[in-house]
Amino acid sequence: MTGERGVSAVESAEDEHALVGAYALNAVAGAERSEFERHLAGCPLCTADVPAFREVIAGLARSTATTPPDTLVDETVARARSVPQERARRRRLWSMPRRRAREG
Amino acid sequence: MQHSEKASTRGRSPEELLRQTARGDASAFEALTRYFAPLVFGVALRVCEDRSLAEEVAQEAFLDIWRTAARYERDRGSAHAWIVTITHRRAVDQVRSERAHARRELHAKALLPMVDFDQVAEAVDEAGDRERLRTCLGVLSRLQRESIHLAFFDGLTHTQISVKLQVPLGTAKARLREGLGNLKSCMGVGEKAGGRA
Ligand SMILES: [Zn+2]
Numbered sequence: 059m060t061g062e063r064g065v066s067a068v069e070s071a072e073d074e075h076a077l078v079g080a081y082a083l084n085a086v087a088g089a090e091r092s093e094f095e096r097h098l099a100g101c102p103l104c105t106a107d108v109p110a111f112r113e114v115i116a117g118l119a120r121s122t123a124t125t126p127p128d129t130l131v132d133e134t135v136a137r138a139r140s141v142p143q144e145r146a147r148r149r150r151l152w153s154m155p156r157r158r159a160r161e162g
Numbered sequence: 163m164q165h166s167e168k169a170s171t172r173g174r175s176p177e178e179l180l181r182q183t184a185r186g187d188a189s190a191f192e193a194l195t196r197y198f199a200p201l202v203f204g205v206a207l208r209v210c211e212d213r214s215l216a217e218e219v220a221q222e223a224f225l226d227i228w229r230t231a232a233r234y235e236r237d238r239g240s241a242h243a244w245i246v247t248i249t250h251r252r253a254v255d256q257v258r259s260e261r262a263h264a265r266r267e268l269h270a271k272a273l274l275p276m277v278d279f280d281q282v283a284e285a286v287d288e289a290g291d292r293e294r295l296r297t298c299l300g301v302l303s304r305l306q307r308e309s310i311h312l313a314f315f316d317g318l319t320h321t322q323i324s325v326k327l328q329v330p331l332g333t334a335k336a337r338l339r340e341g342l343g344n345l346k347s348c349m350g351v352g353e354k355a356g357g358r359a
Contacts, residue, residue: 076332079339080320083313084251087258109239111342113351116243117295118314119250121285122204127217130199134224135192141225143186146232 078104082111171197176241184231191231195224201242202249209253209317219256223249254317298348306341309334 077094080086081104086094098104171179171193179197182190202223206216226248234244283296299307308327312318318326324334345351 076335076339077320079337079342080313080335082342083310083338084247084254085313085318085320085323085338087319107343107346109243110346110351112243112247113239114342114345114349115250115314116240116246117286117291117349118282118310119201119205119246120287121282122208122315123200123285124204124207126199126203126220127213130203130217130220131192131195134195134221135188137221138188138191138225138228141229143184143228144230144232146184 075101075104075107078107079111082108083115176245177236180227180231180234180241180244181236183228184234191228194227198224198245202245205246205249206253208315209250210257215256215260216253219253220249223252226252250314250317257317258319294349298345301344301348302341303337305329305333305337306344309337310341313338 074097077086077090077097081091081094081098098108174182174190174193176194176197179190179194183194199220203216203220206219206223207213210216210219223245227245234241283292283299286292286295302310305327309323312323312326313320320334320338321331323338324331327334329337
């Protein structure tokens with residue numbers, strides 16, 4: 059989309075781990091996210107980086123803490139009563155819940 | 163409110179509450195929700211910029227946590243990091259589908275002043291940690307700092323970041339990775355997996 063800055067030349071030169079920071083920041087969307095997750099599953103380097111980066115990000119996140127609406131906790135706990143839990147299973151990856159199928 | 167949150171956990175660590183939640187303990191889940199509500203709501207509000215949207219995102223994030231608590235692995239990181247990631251992902255998915263839907267471009271976001279990174283450091287409870295975060299943020303280059311900022315606080319994708327900062331896509335990816343890498347080694351994250359006890 060932006061031809062004038064020579065993007066494609068830069069991109070072809072970059073390594074396969076390049077997206078790890080963007081991924082840890084949830085800055086990779088759609089097909090590219092799943093594509094990187096496939097890389098992640100077989101890459102010890104990125105598998106070590108992602109959780110470490112997320113600890114860093116959690117530190118940055120503390121600055122956003124805000125008094126929540128009074129209803130938040132009670133409504134959430136009430137809603138959880140009708141939500142079944144996944145059963146435990148061992149996983150190698152530091153995995154996140156997937157967005158449920160419905161959209162919007 | 164800090165004290166009442168702490169009290170409601172009755173001395174249990176967030177990791178312990180998460181483990182009990184995974185076993186279906188509704189009271190542990192309630193304590194966990196109460197403890198993390200300001201952080202989860204705060205992250206959602208920062209990204210969504212709308213209180214009712216943020217409350218919905220926060221509830222959905224907590225329900226994700228309830229549903230998938232069994233997937234949390236302590237040796238892979240702190241409960242804080244796991245919960246922030248889930249919340250942030252929910253929030254960015256929400257604003258991205260909204261932006262796409264409303265065809266609202268990034269203009270509104272682009273006009274927002276950058277959060278002062280001093281405030282980011284200020285919010286860390288422990289004085290030692292706060293000083294270290296401040297020092298480490300100072301080590302980043304301007305592009306590293308701005309890229310991380312746009313990704314986390316504004317929920318932009320790396321593609322949007324490259325457009326906003328007028329740098330090639332490869333540069334945006336590289337700055338995010340290097341910036342986090344610098345913060346990681348500066349703050350000593352990773353050596354002691356699982357964070358503090
Ligand atoms: Zn890799």
